[in-house]
Amino acid sequence: MREQQQHIRAEVTDIGSTFKQEIQKLFQTMEKMADRSRALEQKYKMAMEDRKKLHNMVLDLKGNIRVFVRVRPINSKEKPHEPEGEPTINFKDDINIGVYDGQHSRRKFFEFDQVFPPTTSQIQVFEEAKPLATSTLDGYNVCIFAYGQTGSGKTHTMTGTGEDPGLNTRVLRELFRIRDERRNEYDIQISIAITEIYNEAIRDLLNPDGKDKLDVRINPDGTCGVPGLTETPVSNVDDVLKCIGDASKNRATSTTDMNEQSSRSHSIVTVRTKCTLKGSDTYIGKIHLIDLAGSENTNKSGVTGQGMKEAQNINKSLSALGDVIQSLVGKSSHTPYRNSKLTMMLKDSLGGDSKTLMIVCVSPAQFNVTESLSALNFASRARNVELGKAKRNVASNN
Template identity: 50%
Template sequence: MRRKQMQDELGLSDEEELPPDAANGGSSSRSNNSAGGDNESRARIRELQRELKEARDAEQKAQESLSKLQLLSKSQTAILKTSMSKKIQQKETLVEDMTNVIKELERKLTEAGVTFDAYSVPESARVSSGQLNVAGTPSDNDGEAEINAMKTEMERLIEENSALKKEKAVATKASSTDSKPSPPTDSSSDNTVSKAAVESVEAEKRQLMRQLKEMQQQLVALKSAAPPPPAPAQAPTSVSESTPSAASSSSVEIQALKSKLSAAESSHQNAQKTIQKLERELAAAAAAASRTASASEPGSGPAQGPSKLETELQSQLRDLETRLAELQTQLEQQKCDSQAKMTTADERYAKLKATAEGELNKIKEQAKKAILELKRKLEVASKGQQRKQAAITGMSSQLRAQRADLVALKSQVTVQQQQAPILAKQLTEKIIQRVQKQADAMAGVVDNYKREMKERKRLFNLVQELKGNIRVLCRVRPISKSEVAQGSKMICKFTPEEITLTGDKGKVKTWEFDHVFDMNSTQDQLFSEVKPLVTSILDGYSVCIFAYGQTGSGKTFTMSGPPENLGINTRSLQELFERKSDRMKEYQDEITVSIMEIYNEQIRDLLAQDAANTNLQVRQGPTGNFVPGLTVVPVQTLDEVFELIKRGNKNRSTHATDMNEHSSRSHSILSIQLKSLNIVTNVVASGKLFLVDLAGSERLSKTGAEGQRLKEAQNINKSLSALGDVIAARASKQKHVPYRNSSLTYLLQDALGGDSKTLMVACASPVDYNSEETFCTLNFAARTRSVEMGKATKNVAQA
């Protein structure tokens, strides 16, 4: 399609061909060498270059993505493996620690003779026993040290008792051999009693020693039975807390036993001291007896001294026996107390065992659940790694395919680049030939253009007369930022000649106008529709263009516009000055400008020095209504017009309302008079152009007008109401048309009558908030369009 278009532009036929391609060494390869084909080749080259660039970019992006994915996959795999290994190692260590604790408890239970169900260690939880470190509490170590000290003390007491026994035997033997015989029954009985008392004390000591050893074994068993609190679980904390309390209780019992043993030892030492004293006295008595026997004669009666001594010794021995009996009673009492405490200790041990077994079972279950969870996470991670690897493999294959395509594209581009210079040269030659033909064909275009322009003007005026003298254009402004922020909705739909509006209650109505400009329309588009009407004043017609609508609907923007986006007023003057310049050899044009406003039904001259204090009146003349005393300024350049418009806008009355920050409080009228003298025919054509920016129709409840603004709004509504009455009277073809009811209608009487061309721009808001005002504006525009004005006439005269 593009090739055919190029052939048509260059005037080539399908049979025309370019010279053979010289890039192939003069080979006779056949190709379509027309200008269209050359252009297609160049387009193909550009397309291939673009595809090559896109392929390179895609290859680079794919390589970057592949590198990132590989790095990400490796790093994530390493991190996952490390974290999983650490967690598995921690769980295995925990299980192994629990297993070793269980083994230690089972061993101690076996030593204590308690029946239990042995626990078998799972293969996955086996660790070296060296990893478990079970340490006793400070109270347990202190109790064991005290027991060892008591054991050492008991052994020392046994040794001393043995030595005392030997000394007692020697002293008794010496007393029996050296002294004179005393009554054998009393002496032997005393020795027997002393020996029996000593043996009884030794037996009690041995029995006490056995009891202490048993208590020591039970305490060690209790200490070993208390497992250390494992870190992951919270429940064993109660066991570890209860174990120190049990050990502390045992330590208190040991302290009590130690104190009682110390008392017994003290009693034993006192008895030993008494025995030593008696032995010394016995030795002294034996010595005295030997001396007495040697001094006395043989056969004399027995001495009385030794008998008294023996009596005293026997009395002391009886005291010692009494003390030993008391000590034995205390030891018996201690034995009973120890047995009761051992019973209590057994009960506590049973409770601790049951608690430890329960907590151990909980720890086992937690360890099993943790291991299963870790296995599940490991499986998920493995599957994710497999998916990533598959994705990498797929991307690698795609990358290889893209590289192959890139190589093919490079080869194609190379071929096209070689052919491009020759094709460009051939295309240039064809274009030069075609341009030359077109230049020859344009020789008589200027004359044809002038003839066509005259015919077009004649046809346009005829069309305008057939359509009617009042044309209506509709323009809808865009939605403002404040309306978007308030959540306003658009209620308008557009076609080039129709506008449909949906009201608050679902009411839908459609209006038809000469042209409808939507929210995206530009000032250029609007003026292109107005321009032929503006230029008709060069032929002596009177033209009136006015903008109507509610406050804030875009009337001033349409008529005046900002400096960067000029409106109808300025564009009309630009067009007039351009036309004046184009026909200055045939016509002598004079342009004058006046600017006025109607404020509170008073006509003000905006070009006067004291514009605010001027109050002009409308008068009727032979050529129509006019305003006496109005400043009329002749202009020669467009810059002069801009200065006048700037001065008039400065003097115009504008104030802020709730609907518009720069609301026009008056009707602004830019009047342009043009007098054109045809130098050849000496005919003078007088044309007028009224450009009217009406003040906004508004509701007092919405604008928030008060005081002076309220008065202004009332006068604006009054003049617009009078304009509506005039339009209604003209539409219904009434005999009496109330032009004099308002200064506005009286001033525009010629424009609203039957000998001028009139155009209305209805400006509307597209949001639901202004739906009622938009309805009123469109209804008024529709009534205005129905008015039949009659044929417009030229104002021409012979000079």
């Protein structure tokens, strides 16, 4: 009996030892697989970063309009009516977005330069736009504009709130940061003008009581400006916030069925910079930060009377913008900039040697899928516009 017990103990010990060795081998294999997975993930991230850098280099050479898409969160009114099953919006990765059209039971995919899901923060959007925006200090013309239907999140993206500002404030804050960083080598001056285009009339939001009629003038060199427009020097973020706050009070807004605070005009924040390398050249830059009024289905928005007139003018100017984009894509000999005040003001930003970023704001609701597809189709066409390589504006001091 004792011999049998000893024999059984020996066998159990051997089995336990073997089992322990196998478990250790399994853990080692799992650790190796985890290390390999982390290494592959790191390589994938590096490859994606390299792809984006190469892609941006190609865009710099071609001069294309860059296009970002930002999808806002679904709101409390939309959520109960969202059909089950296929999600209206889905994301393959950070450059591909899919839109499901329930009426036709099909999903269409689009590729853009960057796609932002509903969880994206204001700072994440700014970080992607920042290199383009700060090019103005190097003497480039830059234009960043938000496009999309009423209530899709354009004003949030461009203006934001006091606690969570949008691109307008963040871009100016970055310009001041760089100014302070370069203080010993450069003398940098920054000024701001804020206008709106309301019912095809240009209004100076920093001087709304001004009696002079404002219009766009095309200069002999192809640049454009608005003579008589108030241009205020700013030296810090507080100056900027005051200007933006004053302008916001004067901007035309109203309530529609689509949006409680619907922008009834195109808002244009224009920042001019003069950056002089001490004892050398001066670089003159300009950036337009534009919150376009929303494209509107008047049957959905429920507007009448004056609201209907506003909607018609908004849609007319956005249609003119579409005609300009289509003309640039087709490399037509004539581009119809003069068809609206909006396209006239953007002439030196949508054509020539500027750097342009279009941020398409999209609703995630199936109720708005027709408008979302329309906006993304428009954005796809815009992405094919070739502006030519951007050129610095240098005023020699020699």
